[in-house]
Amino acid sequence: MDTRPGFSQHIFGDTEFWVPERYINLEPKGGGAQGLVCAAVDTVTQQNVAIKKLSRPFQNVTHAKRAYREFKLMKLVNHKNIIGLLNAFTPQRSLEEFQDVYLVMELMDANLCQVIQMDLDHERMSYLLYQMLCGIKHLHSAGIIHRDLKPSNIVVKSDCTLKILDFGLARTAGTTFMMTPYVVTRYYRAPEVILGMGYTENVDIWSVGCIMGEMIRGGVLFPGTDHIDQWNKIIEQLGTPSQQFMARLQPTVRNYVENRPRFPGFSFEKLFPDVLFPSDSNEHNRLKAGQARDLLSKMLVIDPQCRISVDEALLHPYINVWYDEQEVNAPAPGPYDHSVDEREHTVDQWKELIYQEVMEYESSHGRAQSSGSQQPSPAAPNNSEPNGY
Ligand code: AMP
Numbered sequence: 001m002d003t004r005p006g007f008s009q010h011i012f013g014d015t016e017f018w019v020p021e022r023y024i025n026l027e028p029k030g031g032g033a034q035g036l037v038c039a040a041v042d043t044v045t046q047q048n049v050a051i052k053k054l055s056r057p058f059q060n061v062t063h064a065k066r067a068y069r070e071f072k073l074m075k076l077v078n079h080k081n082i083i084g085l086l087n088a089f090t091p092q093r094s095l096e097e098f099q100d101v102y103l104v105m106e107l108m109d110a111n112l113c114q115v116i117q118m119d120l121d122h123e124r125m126s127y128l129l130y131q132m133l134c135g136i137k138h139l140h141s142a143g144i145i146h147r148d149l150k151p152s153n154i155v156v157k158s159d160c161t162l163k164i165l166d167f168g169l170a171r172t173a174g175t176t177f178m179m180t181p182y183v184v185t186r187y188y189r190a191p192e193v194i195l196g197m198g199y200t201e202n203v204d205i206w207s208v209g210c211i212m213g214e215m216i217r218g219g220v221l222f223p224g225t226d227h228i229d230q231w232n233k234i235i236e237q238l239g240t241p242s243q244q245f246m247a248r249l250q251p252t253v254r255n256y257v258e259n260r261p262r263f264p265g266f267s268f269e270k271l272f273p274d275v276l277f278p279s280d281s282n283e284h285n286r287l288k289a290g291q292a293r294d295l296l297s298k299m300l301v302i303d304p305q306c307r308i309s310v311d312e313a314l315l316h317p318y319i320n321v322w323y324d325e326q327e328v329n330a331p332a333p334g335p336y337d338h339s340v341d342e343r344e345h346t347v348d349q350w351k352e353l354i355y356q357e358v359m360e361y362e363s364s365h366g367r368a369q370s371s372g373s374q375q376p377s378p379a380a381p382n383n384s385e386p387n388g389y
Contacts, residue, residue, distance in 0.1 A: 007091045012036060017053055018091035019102060026051070030111065032152065033184075034067065039107050042086075048107040049086060055100055057354055064350030065170060067101065069340055071357055073167045074103065077142060077333045081135030083108075083155070083163045088361045098355045109158050111165075112151035116214050121278055122288040122318075124160055125215055130314070130322040131162040132208055134330075137310050139167065140201045141332035147199065149207035150188045151214070169193075170341035186230060187220050191241075191302045194227045195253050202307050209299030216276050216292065221300075232260070234302065239265020241302040268297040291318035 010017040010026045015036045017026060023040040030037045035053045042049045057067030074085040087104035115128070132154065139146055146168030153165045190206035192199045213221045221237070224230020235241070240262045246254055277289035295318045298308040313319060314328055345353065 004091055004093050010038070012038070015053070015055075017051070017102075018100070019051060020089065023049070023051060023104075029107075034063070042104070045086075047086075050105045050107045052103045052105065053100055054103065057101055058347050058351035061345070061347065061350065064345070064347065064354065065341075065343070068350065068354050068357065069170055070167060071101070071103070071354070071361075072340060073144065073336065074105075075361065076336060077138070077144075077167075079135060079138040079330050079333075080161070080327065081131045081163055082138060083165050087365065088358055090355070090358050095352060095355050098351060101354060101358055106163070108155035108163060110156055112154040112156060112162075112211065115156055116151055116211070117218070119278075120215055122285065122292065125212070125292070126288075126318050127160055127322055128156065128162055128215075129208060129212055130319050131327075132164070132211070133310055133314050133319065134327045135162070135164040136204045136208070137314065137328060138330055138332070139164075140204075140310065142334075142336050143338065144168070144336060145199065145201055146204050146207075147193050148189065149204055149211070150185050151211060152185065154211075171338060186227065187223055189230075190304070191231070191234060192304055194231055195249060195257065197248060197250075200304065202304055202309050205299050205307055205310060205313060206304075208313070209296060212292070212296055213272065213300060216272050216296070218276075228256075231257070235260065235263045235265070237266060237271060238300060238302055239263050244305075245303040268293050272296060288318065291316070295319070 006021055007018045008021050010019065012026075012028045017036075017038060019026070019040070022042055022044045024043055026038045026040045028036060029039045029050060034057070035055045037050055037052045040049050040051050041047075054063075054067050056063075058064040071085075071088065074083065078084060083105050085103060085105060089102050089104075090098060090100060091102075092098045092100070112128075120128070132149070136146065136149070144167055146164075148166075148168040149164070154162060155165055156162045186194070188207040188210045190199070190203045191197075192203055210221050222230050222233040224233050240260070246258055249257060272293055274289065277292070278285050295308075295313065295316050298316070299313065301307040308316070314323065
């Protein structure tokens, strides 16, 4: 392939990475529907970084919209609990040749799927939840309601710091059919998303509740094979919701939901019994287990009108021990242009839009992505910390 000078090639199975020479020691770290993520060392900043390759992000409209939105939002948002962009580039040299986008981020150690398996003590569990809530609150302050938080899109470091990796569903997502070999995980989606209702900010609290419950139980709470199966799993455990809730459903959905068998549900003491909490039950642990269960019982509420809000959760005794005004109420990012979510473009138009975004990023952050002399930067020579991280 004819690529820009100052780039080097790294091959992992059938995936090729072309990155500026400043990045060395590439090692595959994980993969999602969008592409492979590698760990690397940035020789300019001496920092460990993660590099995500978006292969032909414009290959179909769903991929393109997601890549474009993610890139725009990563540029906009700056909060310690949301992944930040350190660099972005394409190895191709023109719009005609344009294929791939690479996003460089701070390297984290593991995703939350791996952490959930561990026996977490109350300190760690409450700190992880606190950081999730801070990140979510920050997204909300920019008008971004995530709706698709899940453990694979949350990453942590061994010092227990946490970052949310993605920005969830676009307002108009959900109807497009995506051809991908990856199964989309829906276990953490709130009832109002599953049932196609309107939603507000506390839709994201449901996902946090599912993650917290999984940390305690050590297994997925509502592992439905599809939306119907998932709804069954929810009502079997939490009970059939009230008439007031049913009344807010669209007629066809309401008809289905009302004709399901009725379930009384279980108490939270039954759903999350004492044995699931740290066993050396000293007074502190007993108190914390009670608080944890109380918080869970306020998050895992089917009717969003009766579910705790993000602000209330941050003030809950299990969480508020970590409360720091700067983290909870960090200045909101610039407003996000939601028309992006509603836009419809052809694949070629998306290709051009994404290419323009990458070019704009490169010129405002220094085009010299290589280790030094090959590509002098017209805009910001040797800019080592592009995004104030
Ligand atoms: P994604 O393509 O963003 O869904 O990421 C896929 C997987 O790659 C995640 O579940 C993580 O295991 C890993 N990953 C992504 N970004 C990072 C990062 N910044 N640091 C460490 N691992 C990451």
